[in-house]
Amino acid sequence: MSVTDNRPIGxxxxxxxxxxxxxxxxxxxxxxxxxxxxxxxxxxxxEDFTRSKCRNQGILAMLDKCEVIVCVDVxxxxxxxxxxxxxxxxxxxxxxxxxxxxxxLVQQDDFHWKEWMxxxxxxxxxxxxAMTVADWLRTGGWDERITSWGGEDDVLRARRxxxxxxxxVTDDFPLMxxxxxxxxxxxxxxxMANLNLGRTRPPKNFLTAxxxxxxxxxxxFNIFVTAACTRHCPNCSQRGFTNQNSGYNLSLADLxxxxxCTKASGYPPYHSVILTGGEPLLWDNLEEGTRLLCQAKVGRxxxxxxxxxxxxHVTDKLMESxxxxxxxxxxxxxxxxxxLKKRYGNKVVIVDRQRHFPxxxxxxxxxxxxxxxxxxxPALLGQQVYGCAMLVTVANELGIDLSKYPESQCKxxxxxxxxxxxxxxxxxxxxxxxxGNLLLRKGSVxxx
Numbered sequence: 446m447s448v449t450d451n452r453p454i455g456x457x458x459x460x461x462x463x464x465x466x467x468x469x470x471x472x473x474x475x476x477x478x479x480x481x482x483x484x485x486x487x488x489x490x491x492e493d494f495t496r497s498k499c500r501n502q503g504i505l506a507m508l509d510k511c512e513v514i515v516c517v518d519v520x521x522x523x524x525x526x527x528x529x530x531x532x533x534x535x536x537x538x539x540x541x542x543x544x545x546x547x548x549x550l551v552q553q554d555d556f557h558w559k560e561w562m563x564x565x566x567x568x569x570x571x572x573x574x575a576m577t578v579a580d581w582l583r584t585g586g587w588d589e590r591i592t593s594w595g596g597e598d599d600v601l602r603a604r605r606x607x608x609x610x611x612x613x614v615t616d617d618f619p620l621m622x623x624x625x626x627x628x629x630x631x632x633x634x635x636x637m638a639n640l641n642l643g644r645t646r647p648p649k650n651f652l653t654a655x656x657x658x659x660x661x662x663x664x665x666f667n668i669f670v671t672a673a674c675t676r677h678c679p680n681c682s683q684r685g686f687t688n689q690n691s692g693y694n695l696s697l698a699d700l701x702x703x704x705x706c707t708k709a710s711g712y713p714p715y716h717s718v719i720l721t722g723g724e725p726l727l728w729d730n731l732e733e734g735t736r737l738l739c740q741a742k743v744g745r746x747x748x749x750x751x752x753x754x755x756x757x758h759v760t761d762k763l764m765e766s767x768x769x770x771x772x773x774x775x776x777x778x779x780x781x782x783x784x785l786k787k788r789y790g791n792k793v794v795i796v797d798r799q800r801h802f803p804x805x806x807x808x809x810x811x812x813x814x815x816x817x818x819x820x821x822x823p824a825l826l827g828q829q830v831y832g833c834a835m836l837v838t839v840a841n842e843l844g845i846d847l848s849k850y851p852e853s854q855c856k857x858x859x860x861x862x863x864x865x866x867x868x869x870x871x872x873x874x875x876x877x878x879x880x881g882n883l884l885l886r887k888g889s890v891x892x893x
Contacts, residue, residue: 453482454532454575455511457503459496460489460519468519470623474556478525481532484510487519497587497597501651502859504586506709508578515575516587521545522621523573524558531575534613540580540605543573544616549624561619571598573620576610583608585650588643595636600643655710655863663870664716665822666744667834668703670695670728675754676775680803682835682880685842687723694729695827697737702857703825704741709859715822717768718744721834726755735766756781764789771796802886804842808877809885816876817883823865829854830861832868839875850874 456475460468468487475485488503500516507514513535517523531541546564576584584604591597605612659665672690674683681687718738720728726749728734738747746768753772764770771794772782786793824834831837831847831854840847847853852867880886 451482452510452512453484454528455504455507455514456483456485456528457500457507457514457516458485458487458519459499459503459516460487461499463489463519471517471519471521471523474522477556478523479528481528483528495589495592497589497591497651501586501589501655502709504581505652505655509708509713511578513575513577514581515573516571517573518545518571518622520623521572522548522551522556522623524561524619524621527573527618527620530615530618531573535575535577537577537579538610540610540612541573541575542570542602542612542614543618543620544569544614545572545620545622547624548621551621551623558619561621564619566616567622569598570602572622574598574601576605580605580608580610582650582652584610585647586652588647589651590642590647591639593635593639595633596639596643599640603643655860659822659862661716663818663821665719666715666717667719667721667822667824668695668700669693669722669824669826669834669837670720670725670730670734671723673727674722674724674752675727676724676752682802682804683721683723683838684804685840686838689841690826693723693827695734695825697730697734699825699827699857700730700734700737702828704737704743706857706859706861707743708741710862712743712862714742715744717746717748719822719834720747720749721824724752724755725749726751726758731758732760732762732766735763739766753778753781753785756784759785764792767792769794802880804880805878805885806843808843808874810877813882813884814876815871816873816879816881816885818871818876818881819883820879820881823862823868825857828857830857830865832865832870833873833875835879835881836873836875839879843875843878845875845878 458468458471472485472487484507486503486507488499504514513532515531527543534541544566546561547567548561584601587597588600591600602612669686672687672693674687735747747766748769748771749767750771752775759770770785770789770792772785774782774795774797782795820833820835822834824831824837826837836847836853839845852869853873855861855864876882877885
């Protein structure tokens with residue numbers, strides 16, 4: 446960890462199914478003994494729980510906050526000096542593993558660190574394992590094929606060695622394991638089977654596989670904020686969406702859930718987050734929603750696509766949050782466009798929309814697949830995430846039942862991009878009816 450890096454160290458604890466008093470004891474001890482700057486992530490809920498999955502989920506949630514991340518068992522007492530030692534010794538290519546000692550009985554506020562140093566060191570390869578973010582990604586995290594007790598710490602140690610990562614081992618600190626009754630079933634036979642499984646090549650990198658699956662050209666995220674619009678253009682690309690979703694307005698709760706899921710998934714910022722509709726300037730939560738998105742930093746840009754009719758809704762407060770306000774020029778909104786351009790300069794971008802590509806009335810043949818796509822990235826509609834923004838409006842326009850295409854959508858949740866990994870981008874049936882497919886709209890254009 447660079448001495449110029451002032452990010453906090455991340456401390457990750459898997460605690461699904463663990464009594465609250467146990468992880469509260471861990472946190473209390475850590476706060477007492479550790480003056481260094483740290484971020485604590487205690488994961489108490491996860492779907493389809495295994496300890497490895499829980500740990501990986503916790504690591505991913507801290508990727509953008511920390512340079513060094515520690516995985517520590519929940520039933521530990523963290524002594525003075527251990528966090529500082531870890532910060533000073535972990536760097537790319539070097540991990541820290543702190544051994545622990547067994548403690549049969551502990552009183553909440555009665556710590557005897559010097560006395561406890563005399564206790565024998567416990568065998569094992571886990572308890573306190575720290576690496577840089579880069580090295581966690583290199584190793585692939587915890588092997589999620591191991592779903593029962595035993596062997597995951599040893600597998601990770603072997604994986605570090607295989608990747609050329611040195612492990613600095615220390616027992617100079619009284620990291621204490623508080624003994625407890627056995628949780629779950631334990632078997633030496635199962636543990637050995639897990640070790641043998643871990644020696645085989647994993648099917649994927651369990652961390653990087655969860656990072657965005659999008660290519661740079663499609664690393665955008667679209668958010669449908671409202672279906673309301675000020676116009677009824679006969680060839681509008683969003684006509685299907687606006688007609689079939691009357692009354693839709695994205696709530697701040699759903700927006701907040703998307704922000705939280707995006708961060709918890711460990712996704713780096715999208716190239717841009719795009720607010721679309723309908724007419725986004727009619728969104729009930731316009732100023733507050735854009736402020737939340739700007740502060741969340743889930744996209745390097747925050748862009749809003751508008752027809753510019755609702756000039757009175759474009760405020761200084763709104764424009765402080767936006768990177769770009771893209772206005773469609775229809776020939777009869779010159780006055781509002783010129784006024785906004787004068788007020789906000791390069792933040793306002795004008796796109797000529799006096800000519801349109803007509804919405805098809807039926808799907809074309811497979812000869813236009815794979816699509817030559819001019820769209821970018823998945824989309825949020827309420828509590829559902831779709832593999833492509835135009836997917837929704839094409840399906841709505843042509844009466845396609847997207848429930849028959851389960852790989853094309855998923856419920857908003859942590860890891861939503863991974864759940865869309867099977868989306869057949871460029872080869873979906875809807876690509877045969879999408880004007881974003883340049884092969885479909887080639888030579889087809891009409892006037893307003």
